Amino acid sequence: MLHRRRLLAATTALTLGAALLPLGAFAQDDGPIRIGHLTPRTGFLGPLGEYAVMAADLAVEEINAAGGVNGRMIEIIKEDSVNPQTASTKAERMIERDEVVAIVGEISSASALTISQVADRAQRPFINTGANSDTLRGSDCKRYMFHVETQNAMYVNAEGQYLQNEGLVDGKNWYLLTADYAFGHDLLNAAKAFLDRSNGNIAGDDLVPTDATDFSSYLLKVREAKPDVVVSNLAGTQITSFLKQYTEFGLDAPVGGFGFDTASAWAAGGENFKGTWPTVWTHQVDTERSQAFVKAFTDKYGKPPENQAFGDYTAMYILKQAIEAVGTDGEALVGYLENPENTFDVMKSRPAYFNPKNHQLMQEVYTITALPPGEQQNQWDIFTTSAPVPAPDQPLETLIEAAVGGECSFGG
Template sequence: MNETDDFAAGNQHAPDAPAAADATTAVSLRRRTIVQVAAGASLLQVASPFIITARAADAVKIGLDNPLTGTYAAVGKNELAGCQLALEQINAKGGILGRPVELLVEDSTSGDAGTAVQKARKLIERDKVNFLLGNVNSALALAMAQVSNEKGVLHVVPGGHTDAVTGTSCHWNVFRVCNTTQMEANAVTPALIRDAGKKWYYITPDYAFGHTLQSGLEKACAKAGGTKVGADLTPLGTTDFSAYLIKAQAAKPDVIVFLTQGDDMINALKQAVQFGLDKRFHLAGGQQELEALEGLPPEARIGTWVFEWYWNQPGVPHVAEFVAAIKKKTGRVPTARTWMGFVSTWTCALAANGAKSLEAVKMAKALQGMKLPPEVALMPDGAFFRAGQNQLIPNLYVGHAQSQGSAPDDLFKVTQVVKGIDAAGTLEESGCKMTWPA
């Protein structure tokens, strides 16, 4: 981090200047204290987020530019936990190309594209990372992709869903682990139509992710004979959803479709149940996350949704071991976000070791069509990066939220596992027209 870099610089004093050396030592000790205090404070919030393994001159560097504060802090921290576990496993298996790997972490914040871009440039230009990871926020992921493409750095997006990342704005160097919004829409729409009805009202976050998820659901719903009876765009960080809920109620839909995420999802669903809307309408949506369900009271854990990965998968090889490793590390079960961070970090190692190189073009070529090993994919049908689009094609988990399951943190009942290739559409439909460097 910045303080660490300053501390390193402070130790580079001239040996023939004793007075300067004493002064520099004092400054360095003060800086060391700052680093230790900062690290201690961060440990209270999330398991070892900024603790980096001992630096080696030839270490391979992975830079994570993701939210650790704001609306998406919880999901960002869980992606970080997945990255850390993958890093430990990669180093235990000999690192990348026989070199140790370290993780450098920057807080992008939850919604400031300028900050995310600044941190991406810092990681690439000053810290000289070999790989860039991020972002949870789709708009920030798109902005970061412009930087990584300009600099020619392999970039893996763990959790920014808007279609354009691997669609109309695709780049040869940018790969994505989470689903596209159209994949989620295609996976969940049949269950929503069947279980709830055809008249939908949307409550949508006003940025790239929300726009494309609503568009995808409208498209899938219309194809199944459904209609939109209304919609509202809500600012990121909204705390009072009452005006939107009153409008939704007046439209008399079959389904109120919640597309908000993070703290916004918690606030919206909690208030909807407080207003008694769950007694009159089906409250549901596209993407749902364990982080949000954990933050809700039991009576608000309702509705039909799609999960991108779920921890309770009896009989699927390696899942139990992954769950145990994360619980040992964090004290809680992994979420889909934990899995996304884990897969993203392993993708860096698979790319480099597959290409036998750290040259970005060679690594990107090695990932074309690559199938993840079972111990990384952690799902029934595996997962692969679709060539020509750089989009991971995994399973999707459709089902309904539940107040209590087989364990206190079993808050989602999977009723159908949808094959990613069935939800993804064709490469041509994605809109990606990828160009490669000469």
């Protein structure tokens, strides 16, 4: 009796399992769409990575609340990319084990390169949201890599235009401080090329190790060189260190930079922040979509989004639009994204599109200028944001003139 009952139970279990099996096989198409999010969350880029994660979470939450993508929810798998080696390993694991349809994120140009190699091999799109290096859009470009973050050349052109208007380029002496890694080197080349063609001179030029926090030695050299402009090609918390100590040492030459994050300005504080800097976006960009994003972000996290948040938020929506149009197949996604006819609302005054030649998102950029301490409203609005660059009557292509990263051939 017992025997048979057990047999019965076993059979029931078996059939039940068999009945469930096809369900499991079908689940692939109704289940969530997995997207990998990989960005540095520790180290000198960690503060920016935190904004990236908050923005990606917010975008996914909004998309899912609005019914998902073609009725399927998005599931985001988040990891700290740490360094180029770890980034590559984690990208591989996301693709092999978690079967993500795309990877979004990164800030370090060195890590973006290793992720793009993995993504290209596995034929899954990688949307870079924070790495600026021109070579990623030039000799190191990949067919499966797309760039929402603007490239160094675009920042150099935007900032350069501003400095030219201020009469700080032609025949003037610049002192350049540069972060000693891929991003900084690339930016230094772009800056030197700009000085060359605009008739500016170099008064001094130092590479700064990324783990250096003390700028006193550099500032003594800057003082001695008496430059007309001090230009920073620094990154992450370095910019904050530099700004704090520039004020401390009482230097008064105008400051500017070619790479920037608003978080660095906020961290330096109102009385230390100075100069004019280029940026992909700020919380002051006055469009309806931007202000809706700023409100949603501020409501959720209690502080306004900085420009890195823009990158990851926008990338998620771009990916959503592409998957809705052509599904999750890697090749189809690349085809959709790289077609310049397909434009994307990136919360600015004109729509953006990917340059088919190197997959750079062509979009407006801005410059921000520090407000004197007396005119600052609060701890966030310590600067003003310019009108979009280029001006409305000029094509977006003017921004990528004279990029120095080499030719992109997509490995062909």
